[in-house]
Amino acid sequence: MAKVLMKGNEAVCEAAIRAGCRYFFGYPITPQNEVPEYMSEKLPKVGGVFLQAESEVAAINMVYGAAGAGGRVMTSSSSPGMALKQEGISYIAGAELPCVIVNMMRGGPGLGSIQPGQADYFQATRGGGNGDYRHIVYAPASIQEMVDILMESFDIADIYRIPVLVLGDGMIGQMMEAVEFKEAIPKELPEKDWITTGTKEKRKPNVINSLYLEPELLYEHNLKLEAKHRLIEENEVRYEATGVEDAEVVCVAYGTTARVVKNAMEELEKEGIKVGLIRPITLWPFPNEAFDKINPKAKGLLTVEMSMGQMIDDVKIASNGRWTTDFHGKSGGLVPSPAGVIDAVKKIIGGGK
Numbered sequence: 001m002a003k004v005l006m007k008g009n010e011a012v013c014e015a016a017i018r019a020g021c022r023y024f025f026g027y028p029i030t031p032q033n034e035v036p037e038y039m040s041e042k043l044p045k046v047g048g049v050f051l052q053a054e055s056e057v058a059a060i061n062m063v064y065g066a067a068g069a070g071g072r073v074m075t076s077s078s079s080p081g082m083a084l085k086q087e088g089i090s091y092i093a094g095a096e097l098p099c100v101i102v103n104m105m106r107g108g109p110g111l112g113s114i115q116p117g118q119a120d121y122f123q124a125t126r127g128g129g130n131g132d133y134r135h136i137v138y139a140p141a142s143i144q145e146m147v148d149i150l151m152e153s154f155d156i157a158d159i160y161r162i163p164v165l166v167l168g169d170g171m172i173g174q175m176m177e178a179v180e181f182k183e184a185i186p187k188e189l190p191e192k193d194w195i196t197t198g199t200k201e202k203r204k205p206n207v208i209n210s211l212y213l214e215p216e217l218l219y220e221h222n223l224k225l226e227a228k229h230r231l232i233e234e235n236e237v238r239y240e241a242t243g244v245e246d247a248e249v250v251c252v253a254y255g256t257t258a259r260v261v262k263n264a265m266e267e268l269e270k271e272g273i274k275v276g277l278i279r280p281i282t283l284w285p286f287p288n289e290a291f292d293k294i295n296p297k298a299k300g301l302l303t304v305e306m307s308m309g310q311m312i313d314d315v316k317i318a319s320n321g322r323w324t325t326d327f328h329g330k331s332g333g334l335v336p337s338p339a340g341v342i343d344a345v346k347k348i349i350g351g352g353k
Helices: 008-018 034-046 056-068 079-094 121-126 143-160 170-174 215-235 255-270 288-293 312-319 338-349
Strands: 004-007 023-026 049-052 073-077 099-105 136-138 163-169 176-179 239-242 249-252 275-280 282-284 300-305 325-329
Touching (some): 004 008, 008 163, 008 170, 008 176, 023 034, 023 056, 056 073, 056 079, 056 099, 073 079, 079 215, 099 170, 121 163, 121 282, 136 143, 143 176, 170 255, 239 288, 249 255, 255 275, 255 300, 275 288, 288 312, 312 325
Parallel strands (some): 023 049, 023 073, 249 275, 249 300, 300 325
Antiparallel strands (some): 004 176, 136 282, 239 275
8 A cells, every 4th residue: 555645643634534433523723733634624525524613611511422323433633622521431431331532643732732742641641630541541652553553443442442542742643644545354342232322222221320329339430440441451551662671771662752862872882882662552551571571680771751751650660669760851842852862871881971
């Protein structure tokens, strides 16, 4: 299949449509505005529905309704807009509804900037809403990977009846790369016997709800959710591990920042310095198992992010005290440079400034 040059935000939409998405509800915010723009043009042509809601709060609750009726539905936003969606995401997770959510992150906190960022890590991986819930979080590092993940995410959401969050950044959304839309591998999907489309006089009415007034019932529901989370941790961890077995230093980075680290690794290799990379593709579940592959004699780990270091806690948990963990990063819309990563690595091995 021929490749086509596309902007990241538009490639997200095309992948979603090819995966069967027929409902999109959203609200404009930079740097993901091409997503609703593309969906508004393309979805009606395939019999789908695009609706620009009056707010992010309204949009996520429309997602709840469409998912409850069994539709393949997506929404997208950027960091401040995602903050407004958190209550609805908690409702969706509590009601066990499948949907796909795209966050093209920008600098923060607050309104921040319109430049790329990765400071929504806490919000994404800890659950920005209330209660004991999780959602699967993917962090693609290229437009091709983002397309591949999007085309699979709707199936994953259906299998586990859970929201799937695709965490990009403004850079991935705005840059252009050649992508190929591959044929999706069919998955065996569970029957949606829980949807609210009318009984057709064949069954009792389905009720979709996240409200449990009896504490015992809510406790049982939370146990059910937790069992599902453990199953996801067993089956859905994804990562890339490069050169970690004999590395002097192992960098941990995701998304666009991992590409910066790879450039730094090439330069360090020319100097005879062995650097490995662990690139989480799922931020939740986090790839703890990848750290078991690291050279026990490595001098340390270096977490590289477009934030003030939000992934460090997960890296420290995964490393379990076996190595020291240092941080190099930028925030506010700035991107770490290969030169900065090189300097940080050299400091760890004792050869830096």
